[in-house]
Amino acid sequence: MIKTPYLLxxxxxxxxxxxxxxxxxxxxxxxxxxxxxxxxxxxxxxxLPDMTLAEAKAAGAQTLVIxxxxxxxxxxxxxxxxxxxxxxxxxxxxxxxxxxxxxEPELVAVAEACGRALHDVRIPEVKYPIANGEKRSGKxxxxxxxxxxxxxxxxxxxxxxxxxxRGLKSSFCATGQTxxxxxxxxxxxxxxxxxFMAGAVEWLTPDNDPDxxxxxxxxxSLFHVSYSGVTMALIHGGQPDALILSHEPTRTHMRGLxxxxxxxxxxxxxxxxxxxxxxxxxxxxxxxxVNTAALPEDAALACLAEIEARMGLPAVDPFRQGxxxxxxxxxxx
Amino acid sequence: MIKTPYLLxxxxxxxxxxxxxxxxxxxxxxxxxxxxxxxxxxxxxxxLPDMTLAEAKAAGAQTLVIxxxxxxxxxxxxxxxxxxxxxxxxxxxxxxxxxxxxxEPELVAVAEACGRALHDVRIPEVKYPIANGEKRSGKxxxxxxxxxxxxxxxxxxxxxxxxxxRGLKSSFCATGQTxxxxxxxxxxxxxxxxxFMAGAVEWLTPDNDPDxxxxxxxxxSLFHVSYSGVTMALIHGGQPDALILSHEPTRTHMRGLxxxxxxxxxxxxxxxxxxxxxxxxxxxxxxxxVNTAALPEDAALACLAEIEARMGLPAVDPFRQGxxxxxxxxxxx
Numbered sequence: 001m002i003k004t005p006y007l008l009x010x011x012x013x014x015x016x017x018x019x020x021x022x023x024x025x026x027x028x029x030x031x032x033x034x035x036x037x038x039x040x041x042x043x044x045x046x047x048l049p050d051m052t053l054a055e056a057k058a059a060g061a062q063t064l065v066i067x068x069x070x071x072x073x074x075x076x077x078x079x080x081x082x083x084x085x086x087x088x089x090x091x092x093x094x095x096x097x098x099x100x101x102x103x104e105p106e107l108v109a110v111a112e113a114c115g116r117a118l119h120d121v122r123i124p125e126v127k128y129p130i131a132n133g134e135k136r137s138g139k140x141x142x143x144x145x146x147x148x149x150x151x152x153x154x155x156x157x158x159x160x161x162x163x164x165x166r167g168l169k170s171s172f173c174a175t176g177q178t179x180x181x182x183x184x185x186x187x188x189x190x191x192x193x194x195x196f197m198a199g200a201v202e203w204l205t206p207d208n209d210p211d212x213x214x215x216x217x218x219x220x221s222l223f224h225v226s227y228s229g230v231t232m233a234l235i236h237g238g239q240p241d242a243l244i245l246s247h248e249p250t251r252t253h254m255r256g257l258x259x260x261x262x263x264x265x266x267x268x269x270x271x272x273x274x275x276x277x278x279x280x281x282x283x284x285x286x287x288x289x290v291n292t293a294a295l296p297e298d299a300a301l302a303c304l305a306e307i308e309a310r311m312g313l314p315a316v317d318p319f320r321q322g323x324x325x326x327x328x329x330x331x332x333x
Numbered sequence: 334m335i336k337t338p339y340l341l342x343x344x345x346x347x348x349x350x351x352x353x354x355x356x357x358x359x360x361x362x363x364x365x366x367x368x369x370x371x372x373x374x375x376x377x378x379x380x381l382p383d384m385t386l387a388e389a390k391a392a393g394a395q396t397l398v399i400x401x402x403x404x405x406x407x408x409x410x411x412x413x414x415x416x417x418x419x420x421x422x423x424x425x426x427x428x429x430x431x432x433x434x435x436x437e438p439e440l441v442a443v444a445e446a447c448g449r450a451l452h453d454v455r456i457p458e459v460k461y462p463i464a465n466g467e468k469r470s471g472k473x474x475x476x477x478x479x480x481x482x483x484x485x486x487x488x489x490x491x492x493x494x495x496x497x498x499r500g501l502k503s504s505f506c507a508t509g510q511t512x513x514x515x516x517x518x519x520x521x522x523x524x525x526x527x528x529f530m531a532g533a534v535e536w537l538t539p540d541n542d543p544d545x546x547x548x549x550x551x552x553x554s555l556f557h558v559s560y561s562g563v564t565m566a567l568i569h570g571g572q573p574d575a576l577i578l579s580h581e582p583t584r585t586h587m588r589g590l591x592x593x594x595x596x597x598x599x600x601x602x603x604x605x606x607x608x609x610x611x612x613x614x615x616x617x618x619x620x621x622x623v624n625t626a627a628l629p630e631d632a633a634l635a636c637l638a639e640i641e642a643r644m645g646l647p648a649v650d651p652f653r654q655g656x657x658x659x660x661x662x663x664x665x666x
């Protein structure tokens with residue numbers, strides 16, 4: 001559990017795209033983002049107050065979150081100076097970088113001396129149990145994709161936001177680095193040891209109120225041979241009551257796997273639903289989330305209408321249209 | 334890669350059942366088992382020559398393999414004396430125990446001083462790649478089960494033995510602790526980090542001669558919620574050309590999951606085959622391996638006949654009947 005609120009470290013980001021993590025926090029948990037810290041030459045701007053470490057500390061920030069991807073996989077000496085100063089100022093550090101904070105002896109030494117925590121959210125911090133498959137109280141929703149990176153996290157965050165706005169009980173449950181940094185907790189599922197994957201998902205989504213929904217962040221795809229095992233563990237550990245099918249209509253092959261065609265939404269439904277019912281016989285597919293970012297408005301709406309008619313389920317781009325109709329479908333279950 | 338041949342350490346095993354690993358090595362790789370080392374009070378006997386460490390060394394043994402489960406998860410002081418002496422005698426040590434050799438400071442120190450290796454086969458020794466899904470040359474066969482522990486390893490070993498006896502090209506590819514100790518190599522799949530599971534299986538079963546078969550050891554079950562992700566990674570990383578369905582007909586619920594019914598063989602076929610075809614469109618289900626150990630001969634044969642008629646595929650108990658007909662089915666592909 002990472003202490004909130006955050007000061008978002010944008011470093012020397014060459015553009016806003018490099019600061020995707022910071023953007024996610026600002027968009028989905030604005031209360032967690034007190035300000036931004038930009039170094040000289042930084043080209044990213046989250047529209048948050050620029051703060052020094054001392055100003056952010058005074059404003060109540062607890063953790064400096066590295067909200068930017070580093071170049072070449074190395075924590076530069078320029079960054080390190082700021083990170084050390086932040087520890088000395090009383091901040092914890094949190095990072096989803098490939099190269100770990102804990103592998104930097106200087107940061108480890110200062111953190112220890114100052115009694116501060118270093119959170120590398122790529123590494124599990126918990127010893128997860130083996131899944132026991134027992135039915136848990138409360139409800140769970142999971143987005144499963146025809147491919148990786150088709151908008152499953154965005155869908156879950158958007159649905160969670162609508163649920164909360166309607167006064168319904170909902171939690172977004174992060175299963176990847178960005179999701180964990182956005183919410184301050186979760187499981188880095190792709191870094192969990194095989195035997196404990198499903199157990200980690202059970203741990204993440206425990207018993208809850210009967211009318212509470214866990215909106216579980218999806219990972220990978222049953223049709224992506226590199227990561228399908230992770231998806232399978234999410235489906236069985238999450239024992240979802242509701243599945244959302246997620247799709248990106250312009251993709252020509254599975255991400256990173258040229259020559260591997262995408263499945264149809266029908267194939268995805270017919271594969272994922274029976275598998276989900278192994279863990280929860282009551283599971284239903286309730287809607288479809290389509291990432292139409294690559295299409296102009298007209299084509300996007302036509303695509304959504306075609307899918308909706310074909311599949312007999314609400315088909316929505318949560319970014320263009322909001323997730324209202326997907327939440328309606330959940331509520332109708 | 335563990336150096337062969339072995340001296341099998343049976344310790345103070347209370348019975349032969351406790352020495353299952355040693356039994357597996359003797360049954361499936363007798364050339365790897367030069368002799369057995371038994372301590373006072375040992376009640377297990379593999380029928381191999383009893384040897385002192387010096388005798389086994391002189392006979393060419395390279396590794397002392399712990400072929401027995403330890404009680405209470407602790408390496409006893411009595412055992413440790415033998416293990417230290419073995420290192421000093423020039424043996425490597427190999428173990429599939431839950432408590433690791435590498436966590437015993439005394440063993441680590443002596444191994445280092447003597448230049449010997451400690452193999453804990455529960456822990457990956459290789460940095461596996463992420464799976465790339467590219468089609469590999471050669472053929473692969475994988476057993477998938479209605480449940481865990483239904484005889485998938487036994488089936489693969491029995492088929493590999495028949496293949497070799499017929500002069501066909503075949504390799505048994507171990508994916509679990511016992512299989513690794515039997516053959517001296519493999520991947521401890523359930524201990525691999527999620528993102529690298531399928532890649533580990535690809536690494537294990539690389540390009541080979543067009544007429545060579547990898548007989549891949551199965552793990553878990555698509556229908557076992559605790560381990561289904563591991564099975565999924567095997568199916569996609571292994572890109573099998575042939576699936577064997579494995580079943581235990583007397584089991585009343587999924588292993589360790591009371592209340593979870595087993596799927597039918599039809600459900601297993603209809604779930605596993607489409608998933609396998611994501612990685613290899615040419616994949617076929619070729620036969621069924623039934624573990625009838627809990628049935629008397631008459632009932633076993635009746636059960637096999639019923640399954641064979643129902644499924645339209647050869648149904649065989651490889652332990653009672655040998656794996657000849659399963660290999661025939663492979664050859665007919």
